[in-house]
Amino acid sequence: MTVISAAGQAVELDHGTGAALARELIDMIVSVLGEVYLGELEDSTLLPAEPGQLAITTDSFVVDPPFFGNGDIGKVAVCGTVNDLAVSGAVPRYLTLAMILETGLPFSSLVRVLNSVRDAAVEAGVRIVAGDTKVVRPGEADQIYLNTTGVGFAAGRVMRMTDVRPGDHVIVSGFLGDHTVHLLSIREGLGFETRVLSDCAPLNDLIATVIGGTGPAAVRSIRDITRGGLAGVLHEYSARLRCAIRIRRDALPVRHETAMALDMLGISPLHCANEGCVCLFVDPAASADVLATLRAHRYGAHAAVIGEVGALDHASVELADADGRVSELEDLRGAELPRLC
Amino acid sequence: MPSENKTSGPPSGADATAHCQIRVTGVVQGVGYRPFTVNLARARGLTGWVRNDPQGVLIEAGGKPGELSGFAAALKELAPELAKVTGVSVHWMPITSELPSPFEIRTSGTAGRPDTIVPADSHVCADCLRELFTQTDRRYRYPFINCTNCGPRYSLIRGLPYDRARTTMAAFVMCERCQSEYEDVANRRYHAQPNACPECGPSLMAASADGEQLVKDEAFWLAVRMLRAGQIVAVKSIGGYHLAADARQAAAVSRLRRRKKRDAKPFALMVRDLETANRIAEISGHETELLNSPARPIVLVRKRRAAGIPGQLPEVIAPRSPNLGLMLPSAPLHHLLLAEPGLDVLVMTSGNVSGRPIVFRDEDALAQLYEVADLILYHDRAIEIRVDDSVLRSSVHPDLAEPVLSFLRRSRGYAPYPVEIEPELPPIVAYGAELKTTVAVTSGRRVYLSQHIGDLKNDETFASHRRTARHLTRLHDLRPAYAACDLHPDFRSTRSALVEYDDRVYQVQHHHAHMASCMAENRLSGLTLGVVFDGAGYGPDGTIWGGEFLLGDYAGFRRVAHLRRLPLLGGDKAVREPIRTAFALALDAVDDSAMSAFPALSTLSSRQREVYAVMALRRVNSPLSSSMGRLFDAVAALVGICTHAEYEAHGPIELEGLLGRNLELGDPYPFGRQKLDQVTEVDTRPTIRRLAEDLAAGADLRTLSLGFHSGVVTMVVAQCEAVRREQGVEQVVLSGGVFLNEFVLVNCLVKLRAAGFAAYAHRQVPPNDGGIALGQAVVAGARITAQAAPGGLDPASKARSFVNEGGG
Numbered sequence A: 001m002t003v004i005s006a007a008g009q010a011v012e013l014d015h016g017t018g019a020a021l022a023r024e025l026i027d028m029i030v031s032v033l034g035e036v037y038l039g040e041l042e043d044s045t046l047l048p049a050e051p052g053q054l055a056i057t058t059d060s061f062v063v064d065p066p067f068f069g070n071g072d073i074g075k076v077a078v079c080g081t082v083n084d085l086a087v088s089g090a091v092p093r094y095l096t097l098a099m100i101l102e103t104g105l106p107f108s109s110l111v112r113v114l115n116s117v118r119d120a121a122v123e124a125g126v127r128i129v130a131g132d133t134k135v136v137r138p139g140e141a142d143q144i145y146l147n148t149t150g151v152g153f154a155a156g157r158v159m160r161m162t163d164v165r166p167g168d169h170v171i172v173s174g175f176l177g178d179h180t181v182h183l184l185s186i187r188e189g190l191g192f193e194t195r196v197l198s199d200c201a202p203l204n205d206l207i208a209t210v211i212g213g214t215g216p217a218a219v220r221s222i223r224d225i226t227r228g229g230l231a232g233v234l235h236e237y238s239a240r241l242r243c244a245i246r247i248r249r250d251a252l253p254v255r256h257e258t259a260m261a262l263d264m265l266g267i268s269p270l271h272c273a274n275e276g277c278v279c280l281f282v283d284p285a286a287s288a289d290v291l292a293t294l295r296a297h298r299y300g301a302h303a304a305v306i307g308e309v310g311a312l313d314h315a316s317v318e319l320a321d322a323d324g325r326v327s328e329l330e331d332l333r334g335a336e337l338p339r340l341c
Numbered sequence B: 001m002p003s004e005n006k007t008s009g010p011p012s013g014a015d016a017t018a019h020c021q022i023r024v025t026g027v028v029q030g031v032g033y034r035p036f037t038v039n040l041a042r043a044r045g046l047t048g049w050v051r052n053d054p055q056g057v058l059i060e061a062g063g064k065p066g067e068l069s070g071f072a073a074a075l076k077e078l079a080p081e082l083a084k085v086t087g088v089s090v091h092w093m094p095i096t097s098e099l100p101s102p103f104e105i106r107t108s109g110t111a112g113r114p115d116t117i118v119p120a121d122s123h124v125c126a127d128c129l130r131e132l133f134t135q136t137d138r139r140y141r142y143p144f145i146n147c148t149n150c151g152p153r154y155s156l157i158r159g160l161p162y163d164r165a166r167t168t169m170a171a172f173v174m175c176e177r178c179q180s181e182y183e184d185v186a187n188r189r190y191h192a193q194p195n196a197c198p199e200c201g202p203s204l205m206a207a208s209a210d211g212e213q214l215v216k217d218e219a220f221w222l223a224v225r226m227l228r229a230g231q232i233v234a235v236k237s238i239g240g241y242h243l244a245a246d247a248r249q250a251a252a253v254s255r256l257r258r259r260k261k262r263d264a265k266p267f268a269l270m271v272r273d274l275e276t277a278n279r280i281a282e283i284s285g286h287e288t289e290l291l292n293s294p295a296r297p298i299v300l301v302r303k304r305r306a307a308g309i310p311g312q313l314p315e316v317i318a319p320r321s322p323n324l325g326l327m328l329p330s331a332p333l334h335h336l337l338l339a340e341p342g343l344d345v346l347v348m349t350s351g352n353v354s355g356r357p358i359v360f361r362d363e364d365a366l367a368q369l370y371e372v373a374d375l376i377l378y379h380d381r382a383i384e385i386r387v388d389d390s391v392l393r394s395s396v397h398p399d400l401a402e403p404v405l406s407f408l409r410r411s412r413g414y415a416p417y418p419v420e421i422e423p424e425l426p427p428i429v430a431y432g433a434e435l436k437t438t439v440a441v442t443s444g445r446r447v448y449l450s451q452h453i454g455d456l457k458n459d460e461t462f463a464s465h466r467r468t469a470r471h472l473t474r475l476h477d478l479r480p481a482y483a484a485c486d487l488h489p490d491f492r493s494t495r496s497a498l499v500e501y502d503d504r505v506y507q508v509q510h511h512h513a514h515m516a517s518c519m520a521e522n523r524l525s526g527l528t529l530g531v532v533f534d535g536a537g538y539g540p541d542g543t544i545w546g547g548e549f550l551l552g553d554y555a556g557f558r559r560v561a562h563l564r565r566l567p568l569l570g571g572d573k574a575v576r577e578p579i580r581t582a583f584a585l586a587l588d589a590v591d592d593s594a595m596s597a598f599p600a601l602s603t604l605s606s607r608q609r610e611v612y613a614v615m616a617l618r619r620v621n622s623p624l625s626s627s628m629g630r631l632f633d634a635v636a637a638l639v640g641i642c643t644h645a646e647y648e649a650h651g652p653i654e655l656e657g658l659l660g661r662n663l664e665l666g667d668p669y670p671f672g673r674q675k676l677d678q679v680t681e682v683d684t685r686p687t688i689r690r691l692a693e694d695l696a697a698g699a700d701l702r703t704l705s706l707g708f709h710s711g712v713v714t715m716v717v718a719q720c721e722a723v724r725r726e727q728g729v730e731q732v733v734l735s736g737g738v739f740l741n742e743f744v745l746v747n748c749l750v751k752l753r754a755a756g757f758a759a760y761a762h763r764q765v766p767p768n769d770g771g772i773a774l775g776q777a778v779v780a781g782a783r784i785t786a787q788a789a790p791g792g793l794d795p796a797s798k799a800r801s802f803v804n805e806g807g808g
Helices: A020-036 A073-087 A107-124 A178-188 A204-213 A229-241 A256-265 A284-296 B033-043 B065-077 B126-132 B176-183 B216-228 B250-260 B274-280 B285-292 B332-338 B362-371 B459-475 B492-504 B510-521 B578-589 B592-597 B599-603 B606-618 B628-638 B650-657 B685-696 B701-727 B742-754 B769-788
Strands: A053-061 A091-102 A127-136 A144-154 A169-172 A219-224 A244-248 A278-282 A304-309 A316-320 A326-328 B004-007 B018-027 B047-053 B056-063 B084-093 B204-208 B213-215 B233-236 B241-246 B268-271 B298-303 B323-327 B345-350 B375-379 B391-395 B404-409 B418-425 B428-430 B440-449 B482-486 B505-508 B528-538 B544-552 B557-563 B672-676 B679-683 B731-735 B758-760
Touching: A020 A107, A020 A127, A053 A073, A073 A091, A073 A107, A073 A144, A073 A204, A073 A219, A091 A107, A091 A204, A107 A127, A107 A144, A169 A284, A178 A256, A178 B606, A204 A219, A204 A278, A204 A284, A219 A229, A229 A244, A229 A278, A229 A316, A256 B606, A278 A284, A284 A304, A326 B459, B018 B065, B033 B047, B033 B056, B033 B065, B056 B065, B065 B084, B126 B332, B204 B216, B213 B216, B216 B233, B216 B241, B216 B332, B216 B375, B233 B332, B233 B362, B241 B250, B241 B362, B250 B345, B268 B274, B268 B332, B274 B285, B274 B323, B285 B298, B285 B391, B332 B345, B362 B375, B391 B742, B404 B742, B404 B769, B418 B510, B418 B769, B428 B769, B440 B459, B440 B769, B459 B492, B482 B492, B482 B769, B492 B505, B505 B510, B505 B769, B510 B528, B510 B544, B510 B731, B510 B769, B528 B628, B528 B701, B544 B628, B544 B701, B557 B701, B578 B599, B578 B606, B578 B628, B578 B685, B592 B599, B592 B685, B599 B628, B628 B650, B628 B685, B650 B701, B672 B701, B679 B701, B685 B701, B701 B742, B731 B742, B742 B758
Parallel strands: A091 A127, A244 A316, B004 B084, B233 B375, B268 B323, B298 B391, B428 B482, B482 B505, B528 B731, B557 B679, B731 B758
Antiparallel strands: A053 A144, A091 A144, A169 A278, A169 A304, A219 A278, A244 A304, A316 A326, B018 B056, B018 B084, B047 B056, B204 B213, B204 B375, B233 B241, B241 B345, B268 B345, B298 B323, B391 B404, B418 B440, B428 B440, B528 B544, B544 B557, B672 B679
8 A cells, every 4th residue: 555645634725726736645545556557647548448348327416425434435336337348248458537525535535545546446446547625615515526537348248138028037136235335324324334334335246146157048137226225126017018026025125124124213224225235136946056047156155036027917026025015126216315325 | 965956847737647757866777776666656646667777767747746756855855765866857758649648658768978876885784684594585595685776886987977887796597587576667676787596606615725615695694604613714895805804713813913913903793683782782873873884884783782791792892992893784795694593793804914914805805815815705797897895984972962973994785876066167186195095086066986996006905096097087078177186296096097198187185185186075265274183194395284274265275384394314214113102292392301201212222312313413314294183193102002004004903992982181291382584383392391290299190181182272262263363264174084083073162162262174085095085086176277367376375375384
C-alpha cells in the first residue's frame, strides 16, 4: 500500500479547478491505485481489442453511508459494474472511475475509498483505465459519489433474458438481504451492523466457474440482484417473457440474523438490494450441477434453488408459502429504502 | 326497494270490458311469479296471458276495470315470498282482439336488454321440507328437492332470462314426471328450473381421504357416521363447500381448529331448528326473523350463559366471544344431516384452507380439502359462481325505535340484489378495494352489488374478482362505460381498472367512498359529515388514513379532522403484530419510565424495543397512519389481550367482546383536540395516559375496555358538534369497518341523534370494504355528471380536483 502523507488534509473546492491542487489530487489518486491504474493521463486511453463481442455497462453510486463495516462505496462501485458485465457472459477487463467529492471530505476517507477500489479491482482482475474528479460545494453531494463504466469481452455464448424456457429452475447464489440490513443498520443506528455484514463481492469468477463448469447453455440467463431486490429481477423476467414465475418462501436463503432483523423492520428479503448475489435461470436437467458448482465457490456457499419458470402465457410472479397458499409477489413501486447502492 | 305503481286512467263504465298491459319489474323470475299471476287472474275471471322477458314479467289482461285494478294491486301485495316487486305499471289499451281464456302462460320473450333482477339463492320451503321427510313422496330424502318457491338460484345461473338451459342444471334431462310438473301451470314446480328427482337429477357422492368412494344413501350415511365419530366432513352446500364437525364434541372442534390453522376466530354453527338455536343462544324476535328468512344468513346472537347445564357447547367454538354465529339449514342436504340424532348442532365453517377462498369446484375440493377434511360429501350439480355465507347482526338499544341491522358480510341470499339509490348513474363498474372486495355495476338508479369476493392479494381470489365482474355485467347485459376504483396505486383492483378502462377510470379516495356508500344507501344528498373509521386507506397526502372526519358530498370532500398519526412500525407487519402499534402509541404518549405501566410491552425483548424505538423516531419503514382500527389494535395489545393478530380486527373484536354486548356507556377516556391549519387533530395521548393510570391502579379488563369504547363515542359526538358549530352541518354518516363495533355504532347513533344530528349508519351493505364499491360507483357517477354539465371540469383533473387535503 502506498503511504500518502495526507493526515488532516481535506478536499477543497480548488482541488477541482484544474490548477496545481488538482494535479496534486490526481497524483495522489494514481499513486493509491498503483498497479491497477493503466491510464495514460491523456484525454483518452487506447486499449487492445479482444476477440468476441464488446460488453459495456455504466453505473453511478451514491450509497449512504459511503463507509460501512466491511466495505465502502469504492468496493461497491467496482463490484457492481464487474458483476453487471459478468452476468451477460462477458469477461470484465477495464473500468473507468469518476468521482464527485464534497468539499471537506477528509483525504483519509478518499484514500480509504481508493484502497477499496484497488483491492476489489485486483480481486476481479480489472484495470482502471480512465478517471475524472469533480469537487462540489458543501451540501451539493453527500461526501462522495462514484461512477464506473465497465468494458469486457464475451468470446463465448452471450446470455440473454429471452433464452429462459418454461420449466427452468430459478437459483440464487447466496444469502439475501445482508447488504440492506448492514447499511440500514448503520444509517439508522439499529445495532445489527456487527452481526450482519454486506455481501458486496465481485462475482465474475463465480459466474465464469459456473458457466465453464457446467454444460453449454445449462445456464440460460443470470441477473445481478441489486436495487429492487429479487422481486424486481423476477418481475423484469416475467414481464419481458410473459411468463409465470413461482418461488417458494421457505426455499429462500436468508441468514438467521438477517431474517430476525428484517422481521423487526417489516422488510421482505425479496425487496432487499444485494451487492454480491445473482439470480440464475437454469436448465432443470443441469440444476443440481450448477448448484453444486456454486456451493463449492466461496461466494456461492449458500446458493439455493428457489423456484421455477411456469408457462409462457401470462406475466406473474407468485410466492408460495409452506402451506401451499399462493399470493402475487408485489413489485415495489417507490423506493422505500433509498440509496443502498 | 322502492316501488312505483304507474296507472293510466281506466276507461269509464264499470261493467264494460277493458284491456290493459301490465309490466312488473324486480325479482320476478325464478320465484313462481307466473303461476301466481295465472291463479290470481283466473280467480278474478280475467282473460289474457303472462310471460317472462328480459325486463321482467309482461301481462296482458282483460276484464272489468275494477277487477283489473284489484289484480294490478295484488300483483305486488300478494307476491310470492321470494319475489321482490319493484314496479307495477298499468297501461290501458284499446280492445283490438280477443285475449285467451282461460288466462295462460306464454313462452319467454328474449328481446331487449335484461332489466329483471337475478334472484338470490334461497332456503328450502315448507312444502319441499314436508315432502323431503314424507316416506311416500317420490322425493323422500332427496337432497336436491326444490320448487319455484325455494332453492338455489344465483349460484347456478349462467345467463338471463332464467331458464334451465342457462343454469348448471342444463346437464340433467328431466324425466317424464319432472317434465310434466315443470309444464303444469297448477304445479308448484311449474318452470322450477332446478327441478329434479332421484330418477333424473343430481346425486350425492362421498370420497374419503382413504380413497373410499360411495354414492347416494351410502354416501350420506358414511358422512353421518364420520361426523358422529368426531371427524371432519367437507359438505358441498349452495354457494361452496363447508367444513362440518359435530359442535358438541370439543375434540372434533379442536381437530378442525388445528387442521384449519385457526386458533381463535369463532366458528359458525348450523343448528337443526329454532328450538335448538334457543337452547344455546338468546334470540330476539328480530334475530328469529333474520334466521328464518329465505337468505338463511349467519346471525350473531348472544351465547346462552348457563353454567352447569348439560348440553352446553364447548368454549372452543367461539372462545372469548359473547356471541355465537348461528344459521339454520339452507339446503335439503343440511336438513337431512341435522335431522340425525345427536347432530343437531354442527360447526359449518367456510370450506377453504387457510388464506385461500372458499372452494366451490369439486376438483378443487378433492385437491385441497383433504388437508382439513376426512371425507368430502359432494354432488354433481355444479356451482356456477362462489357465494359465501352472509353474516348479519341485529342490535337493539332502548333509545332506538328499531333494531340496527348490520351486514358483516353480504353474500348468499342477498347478492346480486341491487341497492336502489337516488341519483341516476351512468354505466359504471366499481372494482372495490383490496380486502373483503365486492364488485358493483350500475344500471340507472340501481347498483348491483356482488357477493363477497375476499382479499385480492390472493391469486385465486383475484381471478374470482375478474370472473365476478364479468359475470355480473353479462348477467344483466350491462356495458359499463366507466370504471371506478380506489386511489391506492398498488391495489390489484386499481391496476386492472386502469389497464381495462384507461382514461375512463375514476379513482376514488377510500374513505370518501365509504362515506358516499353510506349516503347512497340511505338516499342522502347535500352537505354531510362522514365519520369514517377503518383499518387503512390511501390518503391523497401519501399517509395512511383511517380515523377521519370528512365534510362533503358525492362529488367531493374536505378532511376536517383526523386521529393523531402514529408510525406503523414495519408497515403491514404492524397490522399482524399489533404490539408494534401499541409500542409506538405508548412511546408517543408517555415517557420512558411510564412504559412499564403496560405489562404487555414486556413481551418484547429489549432488542425489539431498541429497534422499534429507533424505527418510530427515525421512521424506518414506518409509514404514518391516522387509523382508528390501528388505535383499537394498539389498545387491545396494551391491555394484553391480543399482541399478535390471527385474523383481521382480532384484537378489537376481543376488546369489544369483554363488554359482553352490554351497550351502556361508562366513564369515557379523554381524547385531546388541537387545530393544525384547517384540520383538527384528535389527540390519542390523553387516552393512553389514562389507560396507563387505570392499568397501574389494577382496573379489570372490562373497565379498561368500557372506558376506551365510551371515550371513542364521546369523542365522535364532541368532534361532530365542533364541526357543526363551524360549518353548520346537521347530517352525519358513520362508515368504515370500525363501525362493525356494536358498542361504538349504536352509541354513536344514539348520542348523535340526542345531540340533534340526523345520523345514519349502513343497513343494506357492510360498513367495511364490502360496501366500498357502492360508494366508488356513486362518487364516480357524480364526477361524470359534473363534467358533462356545462362548464364541467376538465376530465384530466378528475382524479384530484375534488380532493382538498386541507393541510395537516
